Amino acid sequence: MIKVENLSKAFGNKTVLKDVNLEVNEGEVVAIIGPSGSGKSTLLRSLNLLEEPETGIIKVGDAKVNVSELTSKNRYQLRQQSAMVFQHFNLFKNKTVLENVTLSLTSSKRKTKNEAIKIANELLEQVGLLEQSNQYPITLSGGQQQRVSIARALAVEPKVIFMDEPTSALDPELVGEVLKTIEQLSKRNITLVIVTHEMKFAKKVADKIIFMDGGVIVESGTPDKLFSQPSSERTRRFLMSTTEDTSLDFVI
Ligand SMILES: Nc1ncnc2c1ncn2[C@@H]1O[C@H](COP(=O)(O)OP(=O)(O)O)[C@@H](O)[C@H]1O
Ligand SMILES: [Mg+2]
Known part of the structure; x- marks a missing residue:
């Protein structure tokens, strides 16, 4: 459903995505985690060209673009494949x-x-x-x-829904109702890619977790594997640093 090859993006002289490769299958729920500034939003926003990377190939659903050869037509086709849920709702x-x-x-x-x-x-x-x-x-x-x-x-x-920290702007008591709505979607064979800090939610709902740091995908794997046996020291340190999250309280 999604295939990203060698995606790189810089703001000025600061590289924020470094040669990112990524695959998501149809119906999969993927959670992207990682420290602030690691490039999670930039990656998500690049997949519907809200940000335009310098190099790379992006395939979403039926559309495929080489970002160094964008035209208004293929840009439009790629954007038609997905929908975005933003942190601040943007209604x-x-x-x-x-x-x-x-x-x-x-x-x-x-x-x-x-x-x-x-x-x-x-x-x-x-x-x-x-x-x-x-x-x-x-x-x-x-x-x-x-x-x-x-x-x-x-x-x-849409073929895919992207969500960028959909609960980060909410008061804690409102987080659960939104996570519950997303969990209901996740059971409907909709392809979802969610950037989140809600570790318990990610563990429960995602088929695959991607850990990003410093503009690269450090590792990815099933929630069981990534949370209990991370292969990278960077992942281990990040997981240790995350405090208990509010999705603790969310009950289905
Ligand atoms: N529009 C922008 N202009 C300049 N720098 C940006 C812009 N957007 C993001 N950045 C920088 O890119 C890096 C990655 O940002 P971002 O993708 O928002 O990270 P995350 O979502 O993981 O917190 C950060 O260092 C951030 O300051
Ligand atoms: Mg972000």
Whole structure:
């Protein structure tokens, strides 16, 4: 579903992704962990070209680009394959919950207004927000806003959903409801790549964990292997340094 080869990205003279290689299979849930500044967001944002790396080949779903030969057409094709859930939700403040979800359906997916509303209502029901559909984002809690942005991501039926620290901006008591929503998705054969600091959540939900440090993938493996028998000293030190996380309290 995803294949990344030799991806490198610099900001000015600072290299933040160094020759990254990565594969994700269809239906897999992959968690990317690692210290702040290690390049996790840059990697995720490169996969839909929110950041444009200097070199590398990116394949997502049906699209494949060589980043040194980008055209507006192949850039568009790659972006069509995925949807993104951001740390700060990025909802349209002047649109209702329902409009936030229908917007991409009527614009890029060319659904009629009625079709879009039907799909959006189904998705809002899945994330438990049907009753809030006519409210504006500002009237919702952070957890509810993030669940709207998950419904919005699902609406375009992407091949892959990328999530960049989806619970980091939330008050601790709201983290569980969002993790629970993501866990429900993970059981539906949707390909998910999630940057997270929630180690217990990652261990429970992910099929594969990727540990990044200093712009490289230091190691990757199953949660069991990576958390209990990391092969790298850097991974071991990082895991030792992570404190207990709030997903401790999340109950399905
Ligand atoms: N737009 C930018 N301009 C300059 N430097 C950036 C930019 N975005 C990220 N960086 C730098 O790239 C490195 C990796 O950042 P990032 O991918 O955000 O790391 P992470 O998500 O793992 O915390 C950091 O040193 C960060 O300061
Ligand atoms: Mg980040």
